[in-house]
Amino acid sequence: MSENKTVPVVDQAAADAALQRVRRRRSIALAGALALFAITFYVLTIVKMGPALFDRGL
Amino acid sequence: MTYFDDSKGMPAMAGEARVEDYLALLKPRVMSLVVFTALVGMLVAPMGINPILGLIAIVCIAIGGGASGALNMWYDADIDAIMSRTQNRPIPSGRVTKGEALAYGLTLSAFSVSLLGLATNWVAGGLLSFTIFFYAVIYTIWLKRSTPQNIVIGGAAGAFPTMIGWAAVTGTITWESLSLFLIVFLWTPPHFWALALYKQGDYAAASIPMMPNVAGETSTKRQIFIYSVILAISAFVPIYLGLGGWIYGLVAAATGAGFVYLAVRLLRAPTNVDMRKAARRLFTYSLSYLFVLFLGLLADSFVDRVGGFLA
Numbered sequence: 001m002s003e004n005k006t007v008p009v010v011d012q013a014a015a016d017a018a019l020q021r022v023r024r025r026r027s028i029a030l031a032g033a034l035a036l037f038a039i040t041f042y043v044l045t046i047v048k049m050g051p052a053l054f055d056r057g058l
Numbered sequence: 059m060t061y062f063d064d065s066k067g068m069p070a071m072a073g074e075a076r077v078e079d080y081l082a083l084l085k086p087r088v089m090s091l092v093v094f095t096a097l098v099g100m101l102v103a104p105m106g107i108n109p110i111l112g113l114i115a116i117v118c119i120a121i122g123g124g125a126s127g128a129l130n131m132w133y134d135a136d137i138d139a140i141m142s143r144t145q146n147r148p149i150p151s152g153r154v155t156k157g158e159a160l161a162y163g164l165t166l167s168a169f170s171v172s173l174l175g176l177a178t179n180w181v182a183g184g185l186l187s188f189t190i191f192f193y194a195v196i197y198t199i200w201l202k203r204s205t206p207q208n209i210v211i212g213g214a215a216g217a218f219p220t221m222i223g224w225a226a227v228t229g230t231i232t233w234e235s236l237s238l239f240l241i242v243f244l245w246t247p248p249h250f251w252a253l254a255l256y257k258q259g260d261y262a263a264a265s266i267p268m269m270p271n272v273a274g275e276t277s278t279k280r281q282i283f284i285y286s287v288i289l290a291i292s293a294f295v296p297i298y299l300g301l302g303g304w305i306y307g308l309v310a311a312a313t314g315a316g317f318v319y320l321a322v323r324l325l326r327a328p329t330n331v332d333m334r335k336a337a338r339r340l341f342t343y344s345l346s347y348l349f350v351l352f353l354g355l356l357a358d359s360f361v362d363r364v365g366g367f368l369a
Contacts, residue, residue, distance in 0.1 A: 022076055029077045037169070040114060044177055047110050 079148040084124025092123035098352040099223025115226040118174035128163035129194035137264040182226040189218040206272040213246030237295040244289040248282045249344040255337035286321035290314030309354030
């Protein structure tokens with residue numbers, strides 16, 4: 001008699017939804033990191049150049 | 059098409075990795091030590107730094123340290139899959155591919171080095187770049203699998219962050235920053251060999267030539283003792299250079315004596331069970347040793363600055 005092994009099978013819709021959730025969280029984290037990077041450069045420029053940054057002719 | 063929940067051992071598919079996996083690639087525990095030692099280097103430096111630039115510098119050093127961790131996991135994926143301590147890491151568990159880890163590590167390295175150079179100076183940026191290269195190439199790719207001295211030479215990678223922190227503030231490499239480097243450098247071998255003594259089965263299975271597997275337990279215990287004595291003595295070098303005062307002196311004497319005492323107990327452990335217990339104790343103590351020693355240095359620096367401010 002062959003051994004009847006059951007493999008836990010998750011339905012496709014649930015698997016896709018889980019994968020979508022993982023991807024969404026990753027995309028949000030990546031967007032957050034990029035936003036933080038842009039803000040860092042903005043702040044860095046102001047700190048390095050000081051008030052002189054705004055003291056220039058237009 | 060069915061989706062099998064039990065995917066252990068299967069190759070990773072793109073899109074499976076979670077945010078937590080990418081954070082795990084940065085080796086957060088190692089990163090915390092890097093951040094702490096770099097922060098000490100910055101705070102005891104004789105000059106000041108704009109707090110925003112200081113914060114950016116610390117973040118860059120942390121990310122650079124994390125990037126070298128990701129590169130380490132990329133190269134060591136095969137041996138990580140063998141050792142119980144590392145089997146659950148993102149690559150051996152199949153959640154992140156090797157290519158993803160490599161790209162992630164290289165990208166973060168480039169970003170952290172560039173930003174540190176632009177925010178502070180290129181001595182600090184260059185040092186961070188060299189640290190990543192040293193850890194990923196010299197230690198991980200070259201030394202780790204080829205010599206039992208791997209951790210002795212490779213320990214320099216963990217010791218550089220104090221110098222990077224110092225350089226971020228002063229733009230220089232001085233004897234003072236080298237004395238901090240020396241402490242972390244000499245601390246690394248007894249710290250890792252104590253771990254290797256009670257985890258040597260793991261390292262042997264992965265064919266990593268750690269000192270206990272190659273030279274034997276007796277020789278390793280003797281070398282731990284010798285390094286502990288040299289470490290305890292070298293902890294006084296910052297005082298000689300005027301970096302530490304009486305508070306640091308007291309802390310260095312007390313913690314150094316504790317380190318040597320535990321190394322002696324390990325050396326004299328009569329049975330294998332006692333030896334493992336003593337090795338674990340020394341390993342735990344070594345973690346707090348560096349923390350307390352550097353806190354002593356920070357306390358001295360703080361007292362000095364407050365004294366200078368009031369005078």
